[in-house]
Amino acid sequence: MSKQLGKKTKDAGMQTILAHYGDETFLGAVVPPVFINTLFTFDSYEAFHKAQWQEDTYYYSRISNPTQQIAEKKLAALEKGEAAKLFTSGMAAISSTLLHCLSQGDHVVCSYPIYGGTHQLLQNYLPRFGITADFVDFRQLDKVQAAIKPNTKMLYCEGLSTFYMDVFDIPAVVQIAKEHRLLTVMDNTCATPATMRPIEWGIDIVIHSASKYLSGHSDVTAGVVIASQERINAIANNEIVLLGATLAPLEAWLLTRGLKTFGLRMKQHAESAKQIALILSQHPQVSRVNLPLLEQHEQHELAAKQFSGNTGLFSFELHGGPSAVAKLMNNLKLFQIGVSWGGFESLIYSPGLALNPEQKSRTEHETRLEHTVRISVGLEDIDDLMEDFNQALASL
Numbered sequence: 001m002s003k004q005l006g007k008k009t010k011d012a013g014m015q016t017i018l019a020h021y022g023d024e025t026f027l028g029a030v031v032p033p034v035f036i037n038t039l040f041t042f043d044s045y046e047a048f049h050k051a052q053w054q055e056d057t058y059y060y061s062r063i064s065n066p067t068q069q070i071a072e073k074k075l076a077a078l079e080k081g082e083a084a085k086l087f088t089s090g091m092a093a094i095s096s097t098l099l100h101c102l103s104q105g106d107h108v109v110c111s112y113p114i115y116g117g118t119h120q121l122l123q124n125y126l127p128r129f130g131i132t133a134d135f136v137d138f139r140q141l142d143k144v145q146a147a148i149k150p151n152t153k154m155l156y157c158e159g160l161s162t163f164y165m166d167v168f169d170i171p172a173v174v175q176i177a178k179e180h181r182l183l184t185v186m187d188n189t190c191a192t193p194a195t196m197r198p199i200e201w202g203i204d205i206v207i208h209s210a211s212k213y214l215s216g217h218s219d220v221t222a223g224v225v226i227a228s229q230e231r232i233n234a235i236a237n238n239e240i241v242l243l244g245a246t247l248a249p250l251e252a253w254l255l256t257r258g259l260k261t262f263g264l265r266m267k268q269h270a271e272s273a274k275q276i277a278l279i280l281s282q283h284p285q286v287s288r289v290n291l292p293l294l295e296q297h298e299q300h301e302l303a304a305k306q307f308s309g310n311t312g313l314f315s316f317e318l319h320g321g322p323s324a325v326a327k328l329m330n331n332l333k334l335f336q337i338g339v340s341w342g343g344f345e346s347l348i349y350s351p352g353l354a355l356n357p358e359q360k361s362r363t364e365h366e367t368r369l370e371h372t373v374r375i376s377v378g379l380e381d382i383d384d385l386m387e388d389f390n391q392a393l394a395s396l
């Protein structure tokens with residue numbers, strides 16, 4: 001046997017890691033307690049002095065805390081990375097990482113479409129500090145090459161693009177980054193480490209909104225950055241200490257609890273989503289299903305090479321536009337209307353909802369958004385979810 005089994009090894013299967021790896025035991029408690037304390041006290045001047053300069057010692061919970069560290073160890077192991085740092089949200093993880101890696105005058109080539117918050121940060125906020133970005137469809141590698149300037153420092157991307165779930169050739173992009181000595185950062189929230197681990201493909205830094213599948217119960221807002229130990233130490237000593245977006249212990253504990261069933265949940269989400277995607281792909285009112293792992297999708301071959309499966313998240317487009325989208329959303333009974341995704345509950349959303357209703361004309365991009373419906377298939381019984389979809393589609 002090549003695997004060294006046991007509770008302390010990272011070299012086990014995903015569910016074994018999540019059940020045991022990184023846990024500390026206290027009085028034999030099967031679930032580690034929550035260290036809710038803000039500070040740690042010391043017996044002597046000397047002990048305190050030593051603690052400040054040693055790793056794995058604690059003195060103030062904004063800097064580090066044992067409850068955070070259990071989740072961090074599991075998340076690093078899950079992504080096959082060396083170390084992880086938790087943040088108060090996905091956006092806190094993204095903004096802290098960008099501020100850590102970039103300085104005045106630096107330029108970023110960012111994949112597009114991208115998560116809205118990331119887009120606004122790079123497009124509107126960071127230029128105030130002299131950091132600029134260009135947005136490119138990473139499916140077109142020549143455009144990625146062409147966007148690189150002498151001051152480009154980073155390629156920032158999502159493995160599955162926001163709303164359309166498009167994929168791009170990850171090894172080819174990593175190769176471009178190597179040639180130009182650029183940092184690569186990937187937001188892996190959509191794909192999750194259950195289907196793809198960017199570090200194994202040569203990406204330097206992985207970011208997640210842990211508010212989605214990782215916690216999975218729609219009751220935690222959190223983010224995480226996974227990278228080399230050296231880089232995580234540098235982020236911990238700078239952005240965590242100075243910007244202070246450290247995840248609170250209770251949230252870290254809830255995240256660890258959610259993680260215990262991550263692998264099982266993802267299997268069920270993926271299976272149910274595939275069945276609903278098949279119903280949709282055969283329906284005459286549906287013009288397109290954005291799920292690259294479906295065989296009829298034009299990116300199927302590339303997707304199958306890079307991803308071991310799908311998740312519960314995908315989108316589709318309706319011939320009937322916004323009125324058909326509204327009708328479908330209103331007619332579904334189990335799929336609730338709401339933002340976010342990745343929880344136990346089935347959700348439905350249209351990116352067209354973010355467009356200003358007063359605005360008279362729409363660009364081509366905006367028109368596509370208005371025709372698009374995104375669903376997060378939850379953990380309800382698949383027969384019930386399919387019945388719900390069938391009745392709502394029949395009314396179109």
Ligand SMILES: *Cc1c(COP(=O)(O)O)cnc(C)c1O
Pocket residue numbers: 089090091092115117158162187189190208209210211212221222223
């Ligand atoms: C939700 C999300 C974020 C932001 O995460 P928060 O936890 O809401 O701050 C970032 N990237 C992607 C892809 C997301 O879906």
